Amino acid sequence: MALHIIKSAKADTLLQAAELASSEDQILLLEDGCYLYSIAQQSFAELQHPIQALADHMQARGLSKKASDLGIELISLKQWVLLTHRHPQSTTW
Numbered sequence: 001m002a003l004h005i006i007k008s009a010k011a012d013t014l015l016q017a018a019e020l021a022s023s024e025d026q027i028l029l030l031e032d033g034c035y036l037y038s039i040a041q042q043s044f045a046e047l048q049h050p051i052q053a054l055a056d057h058m059q060a061r062g063l064s065k066k067a068s069d070l071g072i073e074l075i076s077l078k079q080w081v082l083l084t085h086r087h088p089q090s091t092t093w
Contacts, residue, residue, distance in 0.1 A: 001025060003087035006033035006040065013093045018043040026087060028080065029053035029072070033093070037067040054080060 001024045004017050009032035021027065026049050029037060034057050044051055055074035058064045068074060075083070084090060 001087060001089075003028060003083060003090040005030065005090060005092040006036065007031045008033055008093055009035045011036060011039055014039055014043060017091070017093045020091075021047070023048055025049075026083065027051045028075075028083065030057045030080075034058050034061050034063055034067075037063060037072050038070060041070045041072065052079075052083070 003026045004021055005028050006014055006017060007030055014036050021044065023046050025047065027040060027044050027047065029040060030053065034053055037053060040051050050071060050073045052073045052075050053067055055076060058067050058074055064074060
């Protein structure tokens, strides 16, 4: 059960993460990775957990509503800290 933190806006990076992720892993979009919300939703459809994104980062890019409509869960910085605590293994892409 790992946390995959997607910071890059490169679609090939997201697809590499999708190849390695198991159904129990958690995906978090932040920084420029927020732009990949629709591709992430498609690539990680089999995950048990919803894809999450930092609310402040999505809002800064004007993507909050669109991402929420696709089922991306927007979280706070405090929730991110709790997420990293629950997942001792993490990879930043």
